[in-house]
Amino acid sequence: MILANACEQYGAFRRTLGERFEVNGRQIKAFCRFMGPDTTIADVSSDKVNMFLAGKGPLTASWHVRYNALRGFYRYAVSRGLVLTSPLPVVIPKRPPAFQPYIYSQPELRRLLSSIESCRRRRSDIGSPLLRCLFLLMYGAALRISETLSLKIGAVDLANGVLTIRDSKFFKTRLVPIGPKTGEVLREYVKRREDLVRSTRPDDPFFLDRNGKPVPVHKLERAFKQIREHAGLHRQGGPRCQPRLHDLRHTSAVHRLTIWYRKGENVQKLLPQLSVYMGHTHLAATQVYLTMTPELLHEASVRFERYATSGGGNE
Numbered sequence: 001m002i003l004a005n006a007c008e009q010y011g012a013f014r015r016t017l018g019e020r021f022e023v024n025g026r027q028i029k030a031f032c033r034f035m036g037p038d039t040t041i042a043d044v045s046s047d048k049v050n051m052f053l054a055g056k057g058p059l060t061a062s063w064h065v066r067y068n069a070l071r072g073f074y075r076y077a078v079s080r081g082l083v084l085t086s087p088l089p090v091v092i093p094k095r096p097p098a099f100q101p102y103i104y105s106q107p108e109l110r111r112l113l114s115s116i117e118s119c120r121r122r123r124s125d126i127g128s129p130l131l132r133c134l135f136l137l138m139y140g141a142a143l144r145i146s147e148t149l150s151l152k153i154g155a156v157d158l159a160n161g162v163l164t165i166r167d168s169k170f171f172k173t174r175l176v177p178i179g180p181k182t183g184e185v186l187r188e189y190v191k192r193r194e195d196l197v198r199s200t201r202p203d204d205p206f207f208l209d210r211n212g213k214p215v216p217v218h219k220l221e222r223a224f225k226q227i228r229e230h231a232g233l234h235r236q237g238g239p240r241c242q243p244r245l246h247d248l249r250h251t252s253a254v255h256r257l258t259i260w261y262r263k264g265e266n267v268q269k270l271l272p273q274l275s276v277y278m279g280h281t282h283l284a285a286t287q288v289y290l291t292m293t294p295e296l297l298h299e300a301s302v303r304f305e306r307y308a309t310s311g312g313g314n315e
Contacts, residue, residue: 001082003041004032010076027069041077046087053089060240064095101250102235102243103293109139109251111231119230125209126223133189134207134220135248140182142252142278145245149215154202158183158190165279174279221245250291253278258296 007028014021034052035044053066067088074086104112113135116128138148147165155164161183163176178186189207197212205214224245228234233243256274260267275286 001041002037003035003039003044004037006041006077006082007032007073010073013076014072023065024069024072027066028073031066031070031073041083044087046089049087050089057240059093060096061099063093067092099241101291102233102247103254103291104233104243104247104251105295106255108231108233112227112233115227115231119227121223121226124219124223125211125213126215126219127210129189129192130207130209130215131220131223131227133185134215135224136185137178137182138245138248139252140185141176141178142249142256143176144249144279145217145220147279149205149207149217149220151206152202153200153204153206156186156206158187172279172281174276176277249278253286254291254293254296258293261296 011021011025011028014024031052032039035048049070053063053070055062055066070088071086074083074088077083078086113132116131116135134148137143138145141163143163143165150166151163152166155166157163161178161180163178164173165176166173193206193208196208196210207215209215209219221244225242228243235241235243253274257267260270271286272283275283278286280286
């Protein structure tokens with residue numbers, strides 16, 4: 001059987017189980033392209049699989065992403081008799097350290113926003129006002145990139161200050177309250193949007209580029225990289241370790257936690273609320289976002305010192 005046909009069957013099977021099959025689906029498609037359109041599943045050798053898994057450059061977590069996608073495919077293929085054995089490697093390399101998100105400080109956030117106007121980018125479909133709105137919304141509401149760009153007109157209730165995030169990463173729908181400042185930013189964008197296109201149907205995309213089309217993720221990330229470099233925000237470790245657009249979501253969570261510590265709030269009680277707000281299924285998923293910055297460590301140590309010297313506390 002042609003490899004591509006087997007992969008299509010596998011993708012259809014996973015979707016019948018209720019999966020979106022997006023991340024693994026992209027890896028499977030990349031695997032088929034790497035092997036060639038006319039390659040049969042029996043022609044796939046261990047050496048070719050290892051070449052695909054290795055990719056280019058040093059070992060990263062992407063190796064395990066590709067491996068997990070292929071492991072599911074070959075389990076399916078062997079169980080259906082499409083191939084006798086799996087060509088996947090038996091020895092699995094140690095997973096590299098988890099990527100450490102970059103937590104922007106308040107001055108860095110201001111530099112980032114001011115660079116939107118001053119950065120000389122080649123003409124882009126994503127104008128400066130739209131970029132500013134997207135960055136502020138991702139930070140202000142701690143949204144994922146996909147959630148931000150997938151917003152529909154009917155999901156943005158500016159009168160009540162609530163966003164409806166539908167079918168997010170874990171097939172969940174949640175309500176996300178937004179503050180007055182974030183709401184004002186969105187109102188300003190709505191005025192510009194009305195000048196661009198008059199379509200206001202509930203299912204129409206909320207964010208549109210200069211051509212009246214939805215904003216692609218890769219174009220937004222490319223624009224962010226240019227602005228981030230113009231702002232002079234970088235860290236050691238090479239291109240793969242540089243601050244990302246998604247780190248605005250991490251930053252939002254850390255800043256919220258820092259504010260709670262500073263106000264003397266019961267952080268342990270509020271963490272589950274933050275988890276729900278961010279759309280996580282388990283509290284452990286939220287803990288990934290709570291990188292300990294020097295500021296956060298300081299606030300936590302002050303809280304502990306206050307607790308220790310008073311002989312007790314609310315945590």
